Amino acid sequence: xxxxxxxxxxxxxxxxxxxxxxxxxxxxxxxxxxxxxxxxxxxxxxxxxxxxxxxxxxxxxxxxxxxxxxxxxxxxxxxxxxxxxxxxxxxxxxxxxxxxxx
Amino acid sequence: xxxxxxxxxxxxxxxxxxxxxxxxxxxxxxxxxxxxxxxxxxxxxxxxxxxxxxxxxxxxxxxxxxxxxxxxxxxxxxxxxxxxxxxxxxxxxxxxxxxxxxxxxxxxxxxxxxxxxxxxxxxxxxxxxxxxxxxxxxxxxxxxxxxxxxxxxxxxxxxxxxxxxxxxxxxxxxxxxxxxxxxxxxxxxxxxxxxxxxxxxxxxxxxxxxxxxxxxxxxxxxxxxxxxxxxxxxxxxxxxxxxxxxxxxxxxxxxxxxxxxxxxxxxxxxxxxxxxxxxxxxxxxxxxxxxxxxxxxxxxxxxx
Numbered sequence: 001x002x003x004x005x006x007x008x009x010x011x012x013x014x015x016x017x018x019x020x021x022x023x024x025x026x027x028x029x030x031x032x033x034x035x036x037x038x039x040x041x042x043x044x045x046x047x048x049x050x051x052x053x054x055x056x057x058x059x060x061x062x063x064x065x066x067x068x069x070x071x072x073x074x075x076x077x078x079x080x081x082x083x084x085x086x087x088x089x090x091x092x093x094x095x096x097x098x099x100x101x102x
Numbered sequence: 103x104x105x106x107x108x109x110x111x112x113x114x115x116x117x118x119x120x121x122x123x124x125x126x127x128x129x130x131x132x133x134x135x136x137x138x139x140x141x142x143x144x145x146x147x148x149x150x151x152x153x154x155x156x157x158x159x160x161x162x163x164x165x166x167x168x169x170x171x172x173x174x175x176x177x178x179x180x181x182x183x184x185x186x187x188x189x190x191x192x193x194x195x196x197x198x199x200x201x202x203x204x205x206x207x208x209x210x211x212x213x214x215x216x217x218x219x220x221x222x223x224x225x226x227x228x229x230x231x232x233x234x235x236x237x238x239x240x241x242x243x244x245x246x247x248x249x250x251x252x253x254x255x256x257x258x259x260x261x262x263x264x265x266x267x268x269x270x271x272x273x274x275x276x277x278x279x280x281x282x283x284x285x286x287x288x289x290x291x292x293x294x295x296x297x298x299x300x301x302x303x304x305x306x307x308x309x310x311x312x313x314x315x316x317x318x319x320x321x322x323x324x325x326x327x328x329x330x331x332x333x334x335x336x337x338x339x340x341x342x343x344x345x346x347x348x349x350x351x352x353x354x355x356x357x358x359x360x361x362x363x364x365x366x367x368x369x370x371x372x373x374x375x376x377x378x379x380x381x382x383x384x385x386x387x388x389x390x391x392x393x394x395x396x397x398x399x400x401x402x403x404x405x406x
Contacts, residue, residue, distance in 0.1 A: 008354070009157065012158020013159065017353075038354075047355050
């Protein structure tokens with residue numbers, strides 16, 4: 001049986017496979033000796049069936065449950081909901097407080 | 103036509119190059135005096151990189167290199183299987199997922215993430231924080247950790263990734279430059295007085311947990327979405343079509359796209375990962391006074 005993570009990586013990197021239909025992908029997975037879980041997930045169009053192989057791995061989606069509208073929750077915030085100033089990406093000097101921050 | 107499956111080629115790993123081993127071209131070697139070792143940056147570093155949205159498809163070579171060259175990798179990813187993929191790239195991947203908990207403020211979780219990364223940076227390690235999509239979009243911890251690392255004199259860098267927003271434009275065929283495009287975390291429209299421009303696209307993130315002041319829930323209900331619809335109805339008719347979108351995180355998935363009337367949004371099932379798009383509701387209105395002013399300027403410049 002082929003390694004499912006490697007197979008997923010191969011599908012993700014291949015322009016033909018990434019956008020292949022179920023009918024096109026099924027014989028390729030068969031030839032590659034894909035796991036039963038991967039074959040059934042592709043056939044059903046339901047990636048949750050991969051849990052048969054990897055267990056149930058529900059992840060919170062950090063990027064979209066991280067709320068920039070609530071930064072007043074920060075202890076160092078002044079509560080005025082002022083937009084923060086971006087940091088300088090070019091270097092990493094020790095931080096110096098500006099008069100506005102003091 | 104049958105295509106044989108081939109495993110992805112193993113990448114050649116190249117040992118990090120130290121500046122002392124770089125041979126400069128003669129014109130630099132002759133004219134540039136040898137500099138003493140810099141004391142500006144302390145030992146230890148932080149790189150926050152994006153994993154992109156779809157396994158195998160979006161990880162950039164540079165982000166992968168940051169991961170492979172790190173001493174320790176922290177991961178906040180959208181899918182447990184993507185996390186397994188990341189573990190193939192580095193022997194010490196530490197998941198940040200266990201720090202989430204129902205009933206626990208997400209800000210507490212995000213501060214813990216910053217502390218975890220900074221503890222290793224301060225210990226002199228080269229740390230890589232891997233976040234799904236783009237590490238700087240709807241992600242408090244990477245920005246905060248980089249700010250903190252720089253303030254303490256460490257090298258810190260953010261490496262962009264393909265974000266949910268990028269996928270949304272491609273999958274829905276939207277060009278944000280055509281009519282303009284506003285993005286809001288949906289709760290901002292309830293907590294603050296914001297000005298919506300219905301002549302452009304409106305993209306609302308985290309509608310599934312809109313109105314959650316506690317930061318302790320991962321979803322709110324129809325009554326909260328009704329409050330959002332009430333705000334939006336000031337600028338859009340209730341029969342205005344909205345698009346509910348979710349991008350693919352695994353390469354065997356297709357994007358999920360649902361269309362419905364604005365009035366039906368409260369009753370629709372919505373996950374935290376789904377994004378709501380409102381196409382323009384009014385046509386662009388010409389600014390006649392400004393056009394006349396520009397015409398005058400053109401005439402003066404003799405290019406009309």
